[in-house]
Amino acid sequence: MTEIRKNYIRPLDIKHGQVDMAHGAGGRAMAQLIEELFAKHLGNEYLAQGDDGALLPAPGAGRLVMATDSHVVSPLFFPGGDIGCLSVHGTINDVAVMGAKPLYLSAGFILEEGFKLADLARIVQSMAAAAKEAGVPVVTGDTKVVERGKGDGVFITTTGVGIVASGDELSGRAAQPGDVILVSGTLGDHGMAIMAERESLGFESPIVSDTAALHGLIAAMRASGAEIHVLRDPTRGGLATTLNEIAQQSGVGMMLQEKALPVKPAVSAACEFLGLDPLYVANEGKLVAICAARDADTLLSAMRAHPLGAAAAIIGSVKADPHHFVQMTTGFGGKRIVDWLSGEQLPRIC
Amino acid sequence: MTEIRKNYIRPLDIKHGQVDMAHGAGGRAMAQLIEELFAKHLGNEYLAQGDDGALLPAPGAGRLVMATDSHVVSPLFFPGGDIGCLSVHGTINDVAVMGAKPLYLSAGFILEEGFKLADLARIVQSMAAAAKEAGVPVVTGDTKVVERGKGDGVFITTTGVGIVASGDELSGRAAQPGDVILVSGTLGDHGMAIMAERESLGFESPIVSDTAALHGLIAAMRASGAEIHVLRDPTRGGLATTLNEIAQQSGVGMMLQEKALPVKPAVSAACEFLGLDPLYVANEGKLVAICAARDADTLLSAMRAHPLGAAAAIIGSVKADPHHFVQMTTGFGGKRIVDWLSGEQLPRIC
The missing domain is CATH 3.30.1330.10 (PurM-like, N-terminal domain)
Structure with missing residues (x-):
């Protein structure tokens, strides 16, 4: 061993460098x-x-x-x-x-x-x-x-x-006829923020993604004591797809009120411009909650008291339905089926 | 609701279809x-x-x-x-x-x-x-x-x-001067299987990847009672990179014997043909073990008794070295430093 090689490495050039x-x-x-x-x-x-890999503490019971x-x-x-x-x-x-x-x-x-x-x-x-x-x-x-x-x-x-903790688990299988359906805020913000950016839509004030971590909101909701049956974040495929999944898993139907769905005017306008339905547009900081009817107001209050649930709303209820349809009473008093998203709507949204 | 739409979907055409x-x-x-x-x-x-997500059983202590x-x-x-x-x-x-x-x-x-x-x-x-x-x-x-x-x-x-279980954790930080270094089998099989396929090298018998799950072999090794200090699978960057990482983590040096390194003749020939060093070629079903010197033979026997360790070998030992160098005594009696892999050798090998 006559020579000890030492390796002089320059620091990464984060400013001008690129991945190779x-x-x-x-x-x-x-x-x-x-x-x-x-x-x-x-x-x-x-x-x-x-x-x-990472060696982590014991996770507890x-x-x-x-x-x-x-x-x-x-x-x-x-x-x-x-x-x-x-x-x-x-x-x-x-x-x-x-x-x-x-x-x-x-x-x-x-x-x-x-x-x-x-x-x-x-x-x-x-x-x-x-x-x-x-x-x-x-x-x-x-x-x-x-x-x-x-x-x-x-x-x-x-x-x-x-x-x-055992007994605190939630799944999409526990929705029951009579339950009330809530959302934690406005629909479609994330998906339309992406689409507006992609299509270079020039709105006066840009549509901003709602991306956020919801575990704090969820903790507040559970602390309210309301009997929550299902929670789900309506991401790809939007609220419509998420509710259809839950209806399928729980073997129930659902009835929504179109008027009750919270959608920001800018999102609504962008959806109309692009021919999209906010019901099918992804959210990244919203959740759907399904709870026992008697606890719906308690849960709504708990959600509205949290910054991420300020625009929470009751949007419908769970029905017995052997077809597991999600339906909606429209602004004009009619009814329509809110079907699964059938094909490509918004690729690469998340 | 006058019409109940039913969705007739054809099964996926796995044979001729493609992802859209x-x-x-x-x-x-x-x-x-x-x-x-x-x-x-x-x-x-x-x-x-x-x-x-998946709801799983309690993981135990x-x-x-x-x-x-x-x-x-x-x-x-x-x-x-x-x-x-x-x-x-x-x-x-x-x-x-x-x-x-x-x-x-x-x-x-x-x-x-x-x-x-x-x-x-x-x-x-x-x-x-x-x-x-x-x-x-x-x-x-x-x-x-x-x-x-x-x-x-x-x-x-x-x-x-x-x-x-608490006390059974292993990390790369526990190698000690005097420890013995073993590998569970031949080096470079996975990487050269990929390279031969990529370069369309026509060998008489193809080089076959060693890809395998090693937890069974590891259980057998631990059951032998040998005092194992470090285990690591030498994937990207090969044995040389893995040993350098461990030397760095443990603050030690290492000395390998080139003659002791198990390499299949076909892998050796392919490496020579492509100008590669099997020490730097990825493995996907091999491990490096570092154990107390007194237990090296016990551990070697346990490894060889398992199908995935049949070609296991003692390849060197851990040394005190403030420079944390991995060195090798070559077939000709000299010494060389086995350095980190410096740049791109085999992209997309795993």
């Missing part, structure tokens, strides 16, 4: 990307362990809940958020609507060669801020790089783990 | 893809819950372990496996090398528009078979679709959750 294939190859370039970008912003005691979402939203940045905070909120919400306390997140990044490190840093910072605000750390992750034209900037798959 | 944007839009087409393809093959009681890997291997099918079984094995192994019992997997699919459903079905069947053989179910998942030219067939991100 070496950042996914498992070697020193990847280690540097992880250290100077991912760990720097997302850093916590679990990520710092430096193993291929209760059942585990696990949910995962791959995020491919386009564009990556939009009014009200970006793929980073969206990927944190979306998965936290999937865990929380099952009645569980979200504990930990993992994040898998698929980067396209040539993606600007400055954009990646902005996205990771947004993830970190969302995770911190939610109190749910990103404890482990993975980074892959694909060649130019084989990806689209960045895709992020997050997985969440939570814990729920 | 509607399969990721959250509506009926997506529900059909999940039901007729994903749930059909991966089906278990947790997936069948039909919620946005111990600490949680969580690991995630995004899989972008190209080509998707290769001798010995495909992206489906690889995505199951890789994540199970990341959980298992931390000393934990792998319990559950999640899977996030990012599909490219136009991808053949027949190929997707083949991949999902392979995942299902791997999960079943390993006894680790895929309990929840997500599907997104991106436009043609914005993805590459299919990317799969799997996340694994496991449990480890």
